[in-house]
Each structure stands twice: as structure tokens, then as C-alpha cells.
Amino acid sequence: MKGKLKIAFYTFGCKLNFSEASSISSSFFDCDNYEIVNIYDQADIYVLNSCSVTANAEKKCIELIRRVRRQNSNAFIVVMGCFAQLKPDSIKSQYNVNIVLDNQNKYDLFDIIEKYRTGKEPEINLFDKKEVDFISSYSGSDRTRVFFKIQDGCDYNCSYCIVPKARGRSRSDNIEKTIEKLNVLAENPVKELVLTGVNIGDFGKRHNESFFELLKEISKIDNIQRLRISSIEPDLLEDDIIKLVAESSKIMPHFHIPLQSGSDKVLKEMKRKYDTRLFANKVYKIKELMPLACIAVDVIAGFPTETEDDFKKTVRFLENLPVSYLHVFKFSKRENTIAADMENVCKPYDKKIRSNTLKELSQNKLMAFYELNKCKEYDVLFENKASNGFISGYTPNYLKVKTPYKENLVNQLKKVYLREISDDIKYECDIL
Ligand code: SF4
Structure with a gap:
């Protein structure tokens, strides 16, 4: 051809x-x-x-x-x-x-x-190659925000999760190599870098290094203006990391922490590596040092062994916790996982009701979080597209804001005043 x-x-x-x-x-x-x-x-x-x-x-x-x-x-x-x-x-x-x-x-x-x-038959031998050490990657075309992969695979064995089978063992480059690659990437200044991986808190384990040490080094790269941590397991979110974020002007006060259940019994059955006490301590530590930080929380509705009582515990736990919003997932049975063979006490109808309850709770939490930020001033990084005559962007603590589109705002960091919350849950803002 x-x-x-x-x-x-x-x-x-x-x-x-x-x-x-x-x-x-x-x-x-x-x-x-x-x-x-x-x-x-x-x-x-x-x-x-x-x-x-x-x-x-x-x-x-x-x-x-x-x-x-x-x-x-x-x-x-x-x-x-x-x-x-x-x-x-x-x-x-x-x-x-x-x-x-x-x-x-x-x-x-x-x-x-x-x-x-060129008309040749591509030859592929599936699963012939040994698991490669680590191949980094980054999203390239959008200069507003770059997603940079620092880690792959997972050594945890959560009973519902198929990801370790798909992605293999936890692995990453060492800090020196990661920084080398980031320095090359940052030859063109990066407005915002988001660190991604399967279990990023596990970064550096094979090299006797840590995610905390990596964060400190990335913070020193001048050409990266803002840094966001994507989802991090609660047991790996060390207090040192929280303190570093609180002290840094570069690392955004925005956390995404998977909880999955507010019942310690279910957490054990999920084979998660923490209990609700540890989780709550992490949230309170963040709020003590950064009262306006955004904390997003993953939660699963309808795990096979989740009883009505377990679910109520989850709702109560989350109601009382100062988190900003929830990512709600309905339990999805994955073949070849431990949970796939568990006796299912949660019927599909209950799963749907529980998911809706959690979504409603999330919406209330989100509104409360937005209200908390009213009349505040923040630096906003505006995106690169217009929608219905508006341009949107994010504050450091991940509030979405909008203002009438102007070309000179595209991909720019601007100080704004948060005026009022619109129906689509964005802050209408004034550029200062
Ligand atoms: S849920 Fe996350 S931590 Fe648990 S096995 Fe899956 S990828 Fe690993």
C-alpha cells in the first residue's frame, strides 16, 4: 500500500x-x-x-x-x-x-x-515480550496542562480490581531519570504538570526512593509553573507530602484520594490497606494545614458484601468528613478478581439507589465547597477553548471558573475574584 x-x-x-x-x-x-x-x-x-x-x-x-x-x-x-x-x-x-x-x-x-x-505482514507475538522496566509518556498537544506518567503497574491486590493483571507490577524510573525527562519536556515552559500513574504514591519503590523526594525535586524545575498530584492511595499519602504541598507555592492544594467504602468491614473485604480512621486523619491533616484545599474522594456503591448497614456507615462517614466532592462508581464485577467470586448481598436495584444517594451527597458537598470560596481571590489558569462565549479555567484548589471569552486569556494565569456560582456550577469571576 x-x-x-x-x-x-x-x-x-x-x-x-x-x-x-x-x-x-x-x-x-x-x-x-x-x-x-x-x-x-x-x-x-x-x-x-x-x-x-x-x-x-x-x-x-x-x-x-x-x-x-x-x-x-x-x-x-x-x-x-x-x-x-x-x-x-x-x-x-x-x-x-x-x-x-x-x-x-x-x-x-x-x-x-x-x-x-508498505504491504508487509506485521508480526506480533502477544505476551512474548517480558514486562518492560518502565516507559514514561506525556500528553503532548495541549500546552495548558501536561499529563506526565511517572509510574506504572500496581503491587496491591484490591479484591475488586483487575488493573494489576492488566498493568503488571509497580515500576517507575528513578528520580534522576524522571527529572532528566522533565527537564527536556520543560524546555518549552509548562503551565501545569499533572503527575499520573496507576499507583503514584508507590513511585521509586524499586530504587529505594520515594514519591515525596520526587515531588521536592520536581518543585525545583523553574519552567514548570504548577504541579498537580493525581489520585494517591491514602496509606501512601504521607504527612510529609501533605506538609510539602502546604508549604509549596507550586504544588496545588488539590488531592484525589480513593476511599471506596466507609465501612471498615468492607474495606477489609476489599483488601484495602487502611481503615476509616487512617483516612479521616489524612483528611483532617490536609484541612488543618490547607483549610480551602480541594479533596476529591472515590467511593464504590454496591460492593458484593456491602449490607444496608455498611452503606449507611459510608454515608455517615462521608457526611461528617470535610471533603469537597465524590467520584461515585457502581461496583462492576471483573472476571478473575477475588470479588467476582464473593457472595452478592447487594441487589442491582440497591446498587443503583446507593449510587444515587452518594451522587446527591457529592453534589451537596460540592456546593458547600464552592460557597466556602465565595469572594476569594485566586490565580486561575485559563484553558484554550471557548464554550458558549465563555472561557473556563481552574483555581489552585480546582474550582472551575468562567468569564466571557477573550483571546488574551487563553492558556494564561490570571488573578481573579470569585463573584457568584452559576447554574452549571462554575464560578463567575472578575479578572483583577
Ligand atoms: S484499586 Fe488501585 S491500588 Fe487497588 S489494586 Fe487497583 S490499581 Fe492497585
């Missing part, structure tokens, strides 16, 4: 997946043999970077495979990512996909597609 090929990419799932997809696809952007098109356009090649964290994530990927096949029955379709890692045979045989790439082979995507383009 000769000539320029149209190629479309689509990524499901977490920011880690996005940063990897961005790095993997960058060679195609730099190569004249390819034209990048939208996933919903007619293309010669479709690359789907999948997710497997819930059954719904897999379902969405299957729907997209079918859709792109309908768009072009002759297209060359590649599926990679966690779903591909876990169920390569069924994806290939059931959904008319040309190539499935596991989490090691996906980094060879460009060479594989080049072979296809």
Missing part, C-alpha cells in the same frame, strides 16, 4: 491511558505518510486505546469497534490498552479487529503500522 493514509485515534479511560496514547501517536503526527483524522471520519486505520476498569468501559470499546467497522469495512483496526491485554482472543475473533496489542507491544505501534502501509 502506498501514499498517505488517514489514521484516527481514540482513547478510553484514565489520564494515564491518555498520556500513553499521546506519546505513542506522536510519531504519526511527525510523519508525512499519515494524515490524522477524527475517529468518526472515514479513515484507513483506526487505533483504539482501550480500558478495562469496568464492564462498561469494555462495552463502550466494543461499540466503537463496531462503529468504525461500519464507517469503513476495509479499515485496518488496532485495539490496544488494558482490555486488549486482558481479552485479546475474544476481541480479535468476535469483533473483526485486525490487530490486538498488549501493553508491551503497543509501544511498537508505529513500526507495525509502517509495515502494514
Whole structure:
């Protein structure tokens, strides 16, 4: 096959997946043999970077495979990512996909597609490659915010989670190598860097280093203006990290901590490494040092062994805790996990009701958090797009603000005054 090929990419799932997809696809952007098109356009090649964290994530990927096949029955379709890692045979045989790439082979995507383009049969031996040490990546095209992968895999064994099977053991570069890469990245100034990984608090374990030490070093890079920590396990969120964030003008007072249940019995059955007491202590420590910090909390509704009483404990625990909002997930049964074989005392209807209750609680918490910030002044990093005549941005503590669009605000940090909360839960603000 000769000539320029149209190629479309689509990524499901977490920011880690996005940063990897961005790095993997960058060679195609730099190569004249390819034209990048939208996933919903007619293309010669479709690359789907999948997710497997819930059954719904897999379902969405299957729907997209079918859709792109309908768009072009002759297209060359590649599926990679966690779903591909876990169920390569069924994806290939059931959904008319040309190539499935596991989490090691996906980094060879460009060479594989080049072979296809030049008429050679790409040769892929799934699961032949040993787990690679660590391959870093970062999201590239958006200069407002860069997602930088510092860690991969997970050594925890939470009973509901399939991720360790898809991503392998916990691994990372050492601090020296990570900083080297960040210095190269920061040759073009970065307004905001978000550190991502599967279990980022585990960074450096194989090198006898720590996430805390890494944060201190990244804070010294002048060309990175703001730094955000993505989700971090409560048992790995050391007090030293909280103090460092409180003392730093660069690390944003914004935490994302997975709780999953407010019942200690359920936490044990989930094989989480903390109890509600530890979790509450972390939240109170943050609030003691940074009263206006944003704390987002993950919680699962309807774990198989969660009784009505367990659920009430979760609601009470969260009602009393000064957290800002919740990410609510309905329990999703994943094959080959411990929880998949547990006796299920939570019926689908209860799961739905519990999820809705938690979502309502989240909304109330969010409004209370926004109210707490009324009439405050903050530095806001504005994004790069307009929507309905407005431009949005985020405060350090992750409040979303908006103001009428002006080109000179794009990708800029500006001091603002938070005036009032709009119906779409954003702060209308005045630029100072
Ligand atoms: S910490 Fe638990 S929930 Fe998070 S990726 Fe590891 S096993 Fe999964």
C-alpha cells in the first residue's frame, strides 16, 4: 500500500491511558505518510486505546469497534490498552479487529503500522515480550496542562480490581531519570504538570526512593509553573507530602484520594490497606494545614458484601468528613478478581439507589465547597477553548471558573475574584 493514509485515534479511560496514547501517536503526527483524522471520519486505520476498569468501559470499546467497522469495512483496526491485554482472543475473533496489542507491544505501534502501509505482514507475538522496566509518556498537544506518567503497574491486590493483571507490577524510573525527562519536556515552559500513574504514591519503590523526594525535586524545575498530584492511595499519602504541598507555592492544594467504602468491614473485604480512621486523619491533616484545599474522594456503591448497614456507615462517614466532592462508581464485577467470586448481598436495584444517594451527597458537598470560596481571590489558569462565549479555567484548589471569552486569556494565569456560582456550577469571576 502506498501514499498517505488517514489514521484516527481514540482513547478510553484514565489520564494515564491518555498520556500513553499521546506519546505513542506522536510519531504519526511527525510523519508525512499519515494524515490524522477524527475517529468518526472515514479513515484507513483506526487505533483504539482501550480500558478495562469496568464492564462498561469494555462495552463502550466494543461499540466503537463496531462503529468504525461500519464507517469503513476495509479499515485496518488496532485495539490496544488494558482490555486488549486482558481479552485479546475474544476481541480479535468476535469483533473483526485486525490487530490486538498488549501493553508491551503497543509501544511498537508505529513500526507495525509502517509495515502494514508498505504491504508487509506485521508480526506480533502477544505476551512474548517480558514486562518492560518502565516507559514514561506525556500528553503532548495541549500546552495548558501536561499529563506526565511517572509510574506504572500496581503491587496491591484490591479484591475488586483487575488493573494489576492488566498493568503488571509497580515500576517507575528513578528520580534522576524522571527529572532528566522533565527537564527536556520543560524546555518549552509548562503551565501545569499533572503527575499520573496507576499507583503514584508507590513511585521509586524499586530504587529505594520515594514519591515525596520526587515531588521536592520536581518543585525545583523553574519552567514548570504548577504541579498537580493525581489520585494517591491514602496509606501512601504521607504527612510529609501533605506538609510539602502546604508549604509549596507550586504544588496545588488539590488531592484525589480513593476511599471506596466507609465501612471498615468492607474495606477489609476489599483488601484495602487502611481503615476509616487512617483516612479521616489524612483528611483532617490536609484541612488543618490547607483549610480551602480541594479533596476529591472515590467511593464504590454496591460492593458484593456491602449490607444496608455498611452503606449507611459510608454515608455517615462521608457526611461528617470535610471533603469537597465524590467520584461515585457502581461496583462492576471483573472476571478473575477475588470479588467476582464473593457472595452478592447487594441487589442491582440497591446498587443503583446507593449510587444515587452518594451522587446527591457529592453534589451537596460540592456546593458547600464552592460557597466556602465565595469572594476569594485566586490565580486561575485559563484553558484554550471557548464554550458558549465563555472561557473556563481552574483555581489552585480546582474550582472551575468562567468569564466571557477573550483571546488574551487563553492558556494564561490570571488573578481573579470569585463573584457568584452559576447554574452549571462554575464560578463567575472578575479578572483583577
Ligand atoms: S491500588 Fe487497588 S484499586 Fe488501585 S490499581 Fe492497585 S489494586 Fe487497583
